[in-house]
Amino acid sequence: MAATGAIAQPALLAYCRAGFEPELAAELAERAGAAGFAGYPRTDRGSGFVRYVCEDADALSQALPLRDIIFARQKLVAFAELPTLGATVGAKPDRVGAIVDAMAHALGTPALRFGEVHVEHADSDEGRPLAGLARALGNALRPALREAGWLTHIDSPARPRLHVLLETGDRAHLAIADPVDSSPFPMGIPRLRANPQAPSRSALKLEEALLTLLDRDEREAWFKENMHAADLGAAPGGWSWVLMRQGVRVISIDNGPLAQHLLDSGRVEHLRADGFVWHPKRTLDWMVCDMVEQPRRVAERMATWLREGWCRRTIFNLKLPMKKRWDETAQCLALFEQQVGKPVEWRAKQLYHDREEITVFAHARA
Known part of the structure; x- marks a missing residue:
């Protein structure tokens, strides 16, 4: 034995x-x-x-x-x-x-x-x-x-x-x-395959976020044909491509160029603007953001979108420093919740396709 x-x-x-x-x-x-x-x-x-x-x-x-x-x-x-x-x-x-x-x-x-x-x-x-x-x-x-x-x-x-x-x-x-x-x-680890049509490998981050941070019922209810979204810091368009494949119409905000086949789809509109300044004139179903910026600045801007009612739901990344990453994470999320100024539900995860960052889903409660 x-x-x-x-x-x-x-x-x-x-x-x-x-x-x-x-x-x-x-x-x-x-x-x-x-x-x-x-x-x-x-x-x-x-x-x-x-x-x-x-x-x-x-x-x-x-x-x-x-x-x-x-x-x-x-x-x-x-x-x-x-x-x-x-x-x-x-x-x-x-x-x-x-x-x-x-x-x-x-x-x-x-x-x-x-x-x-x-x-x-x-x-x-x-x-x-x-x-x-x-x-x-x-x-x-x-x-x-x-x-x-x-x-x-x-x-x-x-x-x-x-x-x-x-x-x-x-x-x-x-x-x-x-x-x-x-x-x-x-x-x-969800095993996702890179699609050759994706403008960048960052598409895998949003695909994993949708699979990990949302359940099946939420994905079905919150992604319907011809919903509207904004993608801040979109170039070259990986996250816009994922949203487009969900049937969503996307306004891609970035001063850099987008992959041409996104524009040819008729579902993606490219606006050359600063993602930290631009905001929509009406409430969008989604806003996503993968901009490389100080995490507290991103957290504050994402909170503004929910507080002002510019979007119903958001998925965004927070790039973390090399040290005290848990402390920074906790402080950024507390700041985000405080700045929203109304009841908000959020979920956060360091995904397999993330590196020095975490991905956050949030929406204001009714």
Whole structure:
């Protein structure tokens, strides 16, 4: 039998962009404290994930929905840590046996059946070379879990999902995902393909924002044929192109040139103007903005659009400084909410296609 060597230490396990572990750790600590939970973060810079150790990780997970955690791509409840993946049998470590044993040790009898299992690696320099091992381990682990009674014989996405995060080839974390409060995508990353018709790769940021920050019902209700939008700082037109494909008519504001096929579509009007000065004469359904500018200046201008009723909804990016990025994020969003001057709902996330920035969706409440 494989020796588990597992460490049972309940924790919230959250994935993030490599290099943003301090921001995610600070965010989790602040939010957990505000919710009344004692605990502490454990992470290494560049690892691509943070463990927030808490005695009641299940309750903490319920108090901190994934949608509300800005720097997290994925949120799980970890129940075991395997510092050595299985006892050596001949020349090979028995990783499958170690995982099955650790689950029995931590969870007891397999009364909780999982609907799916994701064997993943961190999105980091150390984690990416583990992609092949993760695939092979997943293929070997699924039949073993089904035989042991842990996994349904047919994938059942409505059931809790088992995650195995490979930190290294010899170290793993076991965790549970709530299917209604976690990302369904492996590693929390929606795999989007760049379209050759898109004027720039920035189109992927808005596509991911629509998929991540809005649910299906909201996308259907808020994007209808011949709605109207403005795209501030539009050139060369990546975000205007995404809106156009949603059936929206777009006023693209930028002193720079737009891709000609956008203008030829008949759905995009190009105005050469300053995005920080121009505003529409009537209320638009949407305003989007990906201008490179100080984040507080952007936050204030976006607030003005909602306060003055120039748009019903907005999606915008805030470019973050190199240091104290969580502090700057919190201050910018507090400033934005204050400057709107009326009830506003906002959601923010550092997306996979973002870099030193976060993306925000907001709309004024009725």
